[in-house]
Amino acid sequence: MSKEIxxxxxxxxxxxxxxxxxxxxxxxxxxxxxxxxEIQTSSLEEVVRYGIKYLKDRLDIFFMEDSGLFIKSLxxxxxxxxxxxxxxxxxxxxLKLMEKTENRNAVFRTVIGFYDGKAKIFKGxxxxxxxxxxxGDHGFGYDPIFIPYGSEKTFGEMKTEEKNQYSHRGKALKSxxxxxxxx
Amino acid sequence: MSKEIxxxxxxxxxxxxxxxxxxxxxxxxxxxxxxxxEIQTSSLEEVVRYGIKYLKDRLDIFFMEDSGLFIKSLxxxxxxxxxxxxxxxxxxxxLKLMEKTENRNAVFRTVIGFYDGKAKIFKGxxxxxxxxxxxGDHGFGYDPIFIPYGSEKTFGEMKTEEKNQYSHRGKALKSxxxxxxxx
Numbered sequence: 001m002s003k004e005i006x007x008x009x010x011x012x013x014x015x016x017x018x019x020x021x022x023x024x025x026x027x028x029x030x031x032x033x034x035x036x037x038e039i040q041t042s043s044l045e046e047v048v049r050y051g052i053k054y055l056k057d058r059l060d061i062f063f064m065e066d067s068g069l070f071i072k073s074l075x076x077x078x079x080x081x082x083x084x085x086x087x088x089x090x091x092x093x094x095l096k097l098m099e100k101t102e103n104r105n106a107v108f109r110t111v112i113g114f115y116d117g118k119a120k121i122f123k124g125x126x127x128x129x130x131x132x133x134x135x136g137d138h139g140f141g142y143d144p145i146f147i148p149y150g151s152e153k154t155f156g157e158m159k160t161e162e163k164n165q166y167s168h169r170g171k172a173l174k175s176x177x178x179x180x181x182x183x
Numbered sequence: 184m185s186k187e188i189x190x191x192x193x194x195x196x197x198x199x200x201x202x203x204x205x206x207x208x209x210x211x212x213x214x215x216x217x218x219x220x221e222i223q224t225s226s227l228e229e230v231v232r233y234g235i236k237y238l239k240d241r242l243d244i245f246f247m248e249d250s251g252l253f254i255k256s257l258x259x260x261x262x263x264x265x266x267x268x269x270x271x272x273x274x275x276x277x278l279k280l281m282e283k284t285e286n287r288n289a290v291f292r293t294v295i296g297f298y299d300g301k302a303k304i305f306k307g308x309x310x311x312x313x314x315x316x317x318x319g320d321h322g323f324g325y326d327p328i329f330i331p332y333g334s335e336k337t338f339g340e341m342k343t344e345e346k347n348q349y350s351h352r353g354k355a356l357k358s359x360x361x362x363x364x365x366x
Contacts, residue, residue, distance in 0.1 A: 040221035077271035088260035
């Protein structure tokens, strides 16, 4: 019987990306969404640590993650508030803010927090550029406007497996998996 | 001796606006900034209620407030995240997002939470429009781009006393003061 791991998320896309990497290793990923307060801070790690603190008395073994897109010329906006910004001004808003902006550098960041009696943090980053227009319909969120270094395509033009090779979440998940295997 | 009231805020401008209304009534406003987690939500009231819950075991009598600018054509962006958005993309970013946008309606909202053994909420709203350019150097934050209904001037062009007549925070403070007087 494969070992179960609970992934705290309401996001089906994130769950699928994690399944794609974790299930082949003999684990069984379970999605749960108990809800937890996400605090306002400029640090993904703080959000995750606060979430763990909130849930650790209710669940035995679980992990959660928080991700954000940090755009250099916009002082790291939308950052920790990427989800909210996406649901309000969306990719259209970001492209408008970036009009006539030469420096299009951006970083996608993920922080994973795993709890099994003590908290452990894993991070992943993906540097890249903001595209001039949306491209592709894979993925979710800012994927159609983000081109990772080393590729000509946006995340929106990649299937899960290809995206995971480059992506912030893919990298964070890989170091998490490394840890799980040795645990 | 005048009665002391603690206002939890790190914002000198907000403190001054409150002083302007509260001190003449025989209260003495004290500023404290113990810090509390602001949660990510789309509701100012939730932020304030969470803050009260966090601080109520540490302080006896206090109030705090949260305010935001809700722009209709931007799906209420920047809303609860007004402070963060201001410090990253600023008024320049908002004006860029609003370029060529005809519907410039917006609402400033304040929620005050008062605690003296039980929590009590007071609200204030100010409807208006987003200006086409920044104007004035009074106030703070989005004041130079917000024109309240009934005026031709932005909040940035008004002194504290005039702003308090129109403003969301002024209105919330007035109903809070009404309550304090009858308490």
